[in-house]
Amino acid sequence: MTKSELINVVMEKSPDLTKTQTERIVEEFFNCIIDALKSGDKVEIRRFGNFRLKDRPPRKARNPKTGEIVDVPAKKALHFKMGKELRELING
Secondary structure: OOHHHHHHHHHHHOOOOOHHHHHHHHHHHHHHHHHHHHOOOOEEEOOOEEEEEEEEOOEEEEOOOOOOEEEEOOEEEEEEEEOHHHHHHHHO
């Protein structure tokens, strides 16, 4: 599902909202999640799951084309852990 499809679904479920209002709500929702993750907070959405950043240490990797060893810098990676209810819905 793309963001525009999500906006359309929300509009169908909330006929009193205009498309512009719905776009703002969806955009602000994502911005809140991004801002929380940027500041190092964990985002927990009950019945859905948790988003958090994990630190990945620097490492050495091999370029598969040339075989050359390259340094991969440290970085943060997004980790999502599904909530119990969502996991049960998906797995039956």
